[in-house]
Amino acid sequence: MIVTSETGVTLVGGAPISAQMLGLCLERAPTLVAADSGAGRALALGHRAIATIGDLDSLDPDVRARLPSDSLHPIAEQDTTDFAKVLRSVEAPFLLGIGFTGALLDHTLAALSTLAAHKGAPCVLVSDHEVIIHAPRSLSLNLPLGTRVSLYPLWPVTGRSRGLEWPIEGLTLGPQNQLGTSNRVIARDVHLEFDAPGTLVFLPPEMLDAALAGLGISARSPGVGGL
Template identity: 30%
Template sequence: MKNELKSAVILCNGQPPDRAQIVHSLKKADLFIAADGGGNTARAMNISPDIVIGDLDSYKPEKTDPWKVIERPNQNFNDLEKALDYAHSKGIADVVVYGATGLRLDHTVKNLSVLKQYHTLFDSIYFRDLYCDVKLIDSPFRENFSLHTEVSLFPLSGIVRGVTSRGLKYNLSNDTLENGIFDGSSNLTVAPRVEITFDSGDLLFFINHKTDSKSNQ
């Protein structure tokens, strides 16, 4: 573990990532945290976290495990929250989270709520799985992408008002995205730079991998 910690990878107990995908991220990370059962996934992948943290209801310890284990039994917080709290306490600025999606849908939805809760505590935090990256974006949002990258917008808070975009095939112009009414799924980038502004709400931005898990490492 480096003395100055800037970036972290967190591995949760959802759908396991592609091993090459997470190993690539770990090469640039200062801290690797397994959230409870994520420790089992890490062991199965033959990669070692710096710590395993959580209520430990899913983690199955083995005597040969070389990493530190921290038990946090508080049931008012899920294991991802405990891992993010630990990362924040270490001064981490940038976080990529694997295993926060897939398998149990209720866990995925809860973790998206956690993403909103911790969004302002880090310079960047996003979930990555076999299919996409997802993050909450602030207004104004500006980022460069390869042409024809598939992206989606989704109103996490229920309603996001005044959404305007540039650089997408189907641009929005002061539109309102609302759950069950109108969202921004399955769009494409048609310019090198995408710009999005909005007036209010919590806007999720999905960046879909072009072919498979190895296409967006």
């Protein structure tokens, strides 16, 4: 294990990120680890990762020169993404991943697949547009009325829902079947059950703390307000 932390860890990738969202992640998960060129994204916003992990083929030479050599952890194999390399190299109560979605579509799809395959500590992908979690078999969320909730199954799955305008019971959700995007909250206590793993849940970015709570994580620092 390259990084072990008693607090949540923020993972930063190479896609564009905002100072506001990175700051909000660090308030909840103060240890910062970069995946390859994510080190440059963090430095540009005034933050230095304690470790940079990946094949490092995208790490700018000027950024590399500004990082302590003992913070660089190259993993040369090309069978997995840098996101996957970081996930298997960090031990922490939970992980927030920022900078892994929103740029190249194929990279975003790879990140979503990696998130669904991840079997370690809970991980939430964060951007200015949404937060994404891989739903456990049973998930309860406390959400404001009218909140957008999108369910995207990576393979066929059935389940049940409570608190959503369009229930999923009786449907087979799947990438080539019925999708569950753009549903809406009609009761604050939302409960989802699935017969198998593989469903991603997309929420607005201001629902980060609600997503963490749904995964059993209390991560808000004293004095931290809503998003």
